[in-house]
Amino acid sequence: MIKNVLSVASEIFPLVKTGGLADVVGALPGAMAGIGIEMRSLVPGYPAILQAIRSKKEIAELDREFFGAKAQLALGEHDETGMMLYILDAPDLFDRPGNPYLDAEGADWSDNHRRFAALSYAAALLGRGLDKGWRPQIVHGHDWQAGLTPLYCRELCPAAATVFTIHNIAFQGVFPAELIEPLRLPPSDFALMGYEYHGQIGTMKAGLFYADKLTTVSPTYARETQTPEFGMGLEGLLHTRRQDFAGIVNGIDTDIWNPANDDVLSATYDAKSLGKRAVNKTALQRRFALQEDQNSPLFCIVSRLTEQKGMDMVLDSIDHIAQSGAQLALIGTGARAFEEAFIQATTRHPGKIGCIIGYDEVISHQLQGGSDAILVPSRFEPCGLTQLYGLRYGCVPVVSRVGGLADTVIDANDAALEDGVATGIHLGSIDSQGLRQAVDRAVSLYRSNPKWQTIQSRGMTRELGWGKAAKRYQGIYEAAFAAKSIT
Numbered sequence: 001m002i003k004n005v006l007s008v009a010s011e012i013f014p015l016v017k018t019g020g021l022a023d024v025v026g027a028l029p030g031a032m033a034g035i036g037i038e039m040r041s042l043v044p045g046y047p048a049i050l051q052a053i054r055s056k057k058e059i060a061e062l063d064r065e066f067f068g069a070k071a072q073l074a075l076g077e078h079d080e081t082g083m084m085l086y087i088l089d090a091p092d093l094f095d096r097p098g099n100p101y102l103d104a105e106g107a108d109w110s111d112n113h114r115r116f117a118a119l120s121y122a123a124a125l126l127g128r129g130l131d132k133g134w135r136p137q138i139v140h141g142h143d144w145q146a147g148l149t150p151l152y153c154r155e156l157c158p159a160a161a162t163v164f165t166i167h168n169i170a171f172q173g174v175f176p177a178e179l180i181e182p183l184r185l186p187p188s189d190f191a192l193m194g195y196e197y198h199g200q201i202g203t204m205k206a207g208l209f210y211a212d213k214l215t216t217v218s219p220t221y222a223r224e225t226q227t228p229e230f231g232m233g234l235e236g237l238l239h240t241r242r243q244d245f246a247g248i249v250n251g252i253d254t255d256i257w258n259p260a261n262d263d264v265l266s267a268t269y270d271a272k273s274l275g276k277r278a279v280n281k282t283a284l285q286r287r288f289a290l291q292e293d294q295n296s297p298l299f300c301i302v303s304r305l306t307e308q309k310g311m312d313m314v315l316d317s318i319d320h321i322a323q324s325g326a327q328l329a330l331i332g333t334g335a336r337a338f339e340e341a342f343i344q345a346t347t348r349h350p351g352k353i354g355c356i357i358g359y360d361e362v363i364s365h366q367l368q369g370g371s372d373a374i375l376v377p378s379r380f381e382p383c384g385l386t387q388l389y390g391l392r393y394g395c396v397p398v399v400s401r402v403g404g405l406a407d408t409v410i411d412a413n414d415a416a417l418e419d420g421v422a423t424g425i426h427l428g429s430i431d432s433q434g435l436r437q438a439v440d441r442a443v444s445l446y447r448s449n450p451k452w453q454t455i456q457s458r459g460m461t462r463e464l465g466w467g468k469a470a471k472r473y474q475g476i477y478e479a480a481f482a483a484k485s486i487t
């Protein structure tokens with residue numbers, strides 16, 4: 001029986017978040033606790049984490065030369081959530097302002113290899129029993145930042161089973177081969193059948209090669225990543241390992257995301273009182289300087305502003321959206337050119353297009369609670385969370401038919417509408433024209449209430465919590481452990 005699992009990640013909600021990874025890593029411990037598994041998380045000692053965990057116990061002083069930094073491993077409980085966190089407190093590596101991955105200019109921190117190799121190495125030390133009071137049976141790493149974990153585990157704690165989860169295969173953490181020695185990697189494994197990736201060190205590749213079991217965050221993405229179109233060079237390896245590779249759709253935290261008692265909304269509501277959303281819509285229209293008009297369908301976007309997320313397609317379609325009598329409210333950050341283009345669109349269409357360039361958790365809730373629909377026209381999407389929040393909030397998702405978007409949103413075609421199972425709208429094709437057609441379909445459905453309300457309330461009654469996923473992870477942990485015992 002699996003009782004103890006160590007989760008290793010570079011971000012964790014509510015302490016440090018740049019995207020969906022943090023939401024998942026922050027929610028898993030609670031979900032696993034519900035089925036009798038104690039999950040602790042190992043995270044970097046960023047300022048935000050050290051400040052939030054006030055009472056910490058020192059577990060170990062790591063040797064002075066720990067990846068060129070003085071480091072200490074501490075254990076603390078996060079009061080608000082009860083999460084148990086191992087913190088790699090290494091000021092040289094993590095005590096810096098701003099983004100976990102990027103400097104003030106938006107470039108990768110030049111020592112990211114060292115920072116996240118150190119995190120991965122510390123995970124293996126915990127796997128070996130560094131904390132005398134608690135030892136994991138499973139070490140579960142997330143994304144490239146924890147990609148070297150299974151390899152270090154093989155070296156340091158061969159008895160622990162390892163699981164590796166891909167949250168986005170587009171970020172692979174590839175570094176020059178000269179770093180093999182400083183990163184304490186075994187030179188003999190620098191090979192095709194190892195962590196070598198086109199002559200360099202592939203940290204995500206290492207995770208995929210050495211972990212006992214692999215997962216990603218939706219069944220469709222698990223299939224897609226085995227193809228050249230989506231696998232970004234790792235499709236062959238994933239296809240070879242397909243027996244060990246599963247797709248598990250993320251849950252959402254249904255307490256944090258609950259329109260019935262979300263105190264940042266002007267009006268709370270549930271599937272039976274959708275009319276109350278009007279108050280939230282008006283508040284949003286004010287906030288985003290849009291015309292206060294209940295009859296204009298209000299689309300929102302909560303997103304990184306990148307091509308992955310289809311933001312170029314949105315920009316191409318923005319005049320069309322404004323001319324169709326709809327409105328768009330956007331919050332996001334990303335590429336400077338996208339940010340500027342969205343700001344420019346607001347001046348072209350005053351009262352119809354509103355945007356906030358920034359990152360704000362409260363506004364993201366308010367957008368879900370007051371907009372009529374959320375646009376997620378991603379080119380690829382491992383799972384996607386904003387469409388799940390949309391379902392929960394009656395903010396109808398308009399999505400590309402890829403990855404987790406395809407797995408979680410049922411298109412409102414005639415048959416689905418008739419059967420009452422539709423929960424959103426799929427783009428017919430992932431391009432600007434496909435987006436415009438999907439927007440038009442949404443506008444016309446919106447205008448044909450009560451169909452729209454049926455779609456909204458169907459989404460709101462979907463089971464979106466972590467229950468199902470937690471059981472699937474448990475199964476993966478058991479299987480990883482069993483595989484380890486056999487070999």
Ligand code: ADP
Nearest residue numbers: 019020303331332358359360361364384385386
């Ligand atoms: P990804 O991790 O690829 O960025 P996801 O949909 O999986 O995409 O997760 C994005 C998460 O980040 C969601 O919780 C979403 O609400 C949040 N988010 C994205 N951009 C913003 C923003 N500008 N302000 C607030 N929350 C945001």
